[in-house]
Amino acid sequence: MEALKINLDDYVHSGEGANGESFNHRTDPSLMMKLYNPGKVQQPLDEMLMARKVYELGIPSPEPGDYVTDGVRYGIRFRRIEGKKSYSRATADEPEKVAQFAAEFAQMCLQLHQVHVDTSQFENVKDRYGRLLAENPFFTTAEKDAIGRFIADAPDTDTAIHGDLQFSNAIFAGDKRYFIDLGDFCYGYNRFDVAMVYVCCCLSGEDFIREVFHMPKSLSTRFWECFAVAYFGSDRPLKDIEEEIMPYAGLKTLIIERDTRRPMPEFRAALKGII
Numbered sequence: 001m002e003a004l005k006i007n008l009d010d011y012v013h014s015g016e017g018a019n020g021e022s023f024n025h026r027t028d029p030s031l032m033m034k035l036y037n038p039g040k041v042q043q044p045l046d047e048m049l050m051a052r053k054v055y056e057l058g059i060p061s062p063e064p065g066d067y068v069t070d071g072v073r074y075g076i077r078f079r080r081i082e083g084k085k086s087y088s089r090a091t092a093d094e095p096e097k098v099a100q101f102a103a104e105f106a107q108m109c110l111q112l113h114q115v116h117v118d119t120s121q122f123e124n125v126k127d128r129y130g131r132l133l134a135e136n137p138f139f140t141t142a143e144k145d146a147i148g149r150f151i152a153d154a155p156d157t158d159t160a161i162h163g164d165l166q167f168s169n170a171i172f173a174g175d176k177r178y179f180i181d182l183g184d185f186c187y188g189y190n191r192f193d194v195a196m197v198y199v200c201c202c203l204s205g206e207d208f209i210r211e212v213f214h215m216p217k218s219l220s221t222r223f224w225e226c227f228a229v230a231y232f233g234s235d236r237p238l239k240d241i242e243e244e245i246m247p248y249a250g251l252k253t254l255i256i257e258r259d260t261r262r263p264m265p266e267f268r269a270a271l272k273g274i275i
Contacts, residue, residue, distance in 0.1 A: 010026055012025075012026055019043075020035050020037050031078075033077045040073075045074070057115065062180060086168045086171050088214070101223070102226035102227040105170055126154060128186055130148065132258060136257060150274045163184025165193045194248070195251065199249050201227075202221055202224050247270065
């Protein structure tokens with residue numbers, strides 16, 4: 001697909017993340033744009049096509065528009081959600097409302113994880129992790145065998161998975177809520193998804209949490225505790241929930257080591273129950 005050429009002078013910088021920057025249109029408040037870092041051409045196209053499929057599925061998400069380029073970088077235009085705020089930013093700004101924000105986010109996740117999808121249109125999360133495992137150069141053959149068995153033995157479902165379920169990837173404006181950054185959307189067992197919440201809130205280091213989520217780790221940990229109650233129910237002890245989630249959180253090591261290109265022992269520790 002050929003990218004639509006845009007003039008960056010028509011846009012105002014509004015934020016940035018690990019993969020690129022976001023912009024709002026100067027004169028059209030209904031338009032925003034995400035431009036990926038230089039060199040990323042296929043990734044924004046893939047994310048745009050996935051965003052369209054997810055939007056058509058009825059998942060609450062910003063309506064995707066064009067695949068665009070400023071001549072150097074490539075990205076996606078979306079219909080802008082005015083007045084939006086992510087659940088991570090909201091929690092950082094109003095820590096006294098952490099329980100409310102965590103419960104709202106949990107309800108979004110529960111609803112998402114009940115959506116049945118056409119499995120011919122999306123990837124199975126087990127296949128995705130199997131591929132990541134095969135490509136990982138840092139685990140031994142024996143470790144890969146053990147991890148592979150765990151992935152294969154996970155329950156099979158045809159329900160939706162966000163794929164990168166950080167509390168910064170859910171936004172709200174008024175009483176409307178939306179998921180964003182849906183490039184890793186797939187289907188399968190919801191524990192693969194919930195594990196990312198645990199990784200971001202509890203397994204990540206203090207410096208990372210402060211830089212990315214703008215809060216102390218004590219607050220992100222509290223968010224997880226409130227989320228766990230809202231998602232799993234108050235009758236389950238937190239310790240039991242975390243023991244169940246821990247190996248799925250450890251699987252995120254495959255993503256982290258792919259991106260950092262080095263072993264990450266601080267995340268591998270979560271795999272001790274598998275390897």
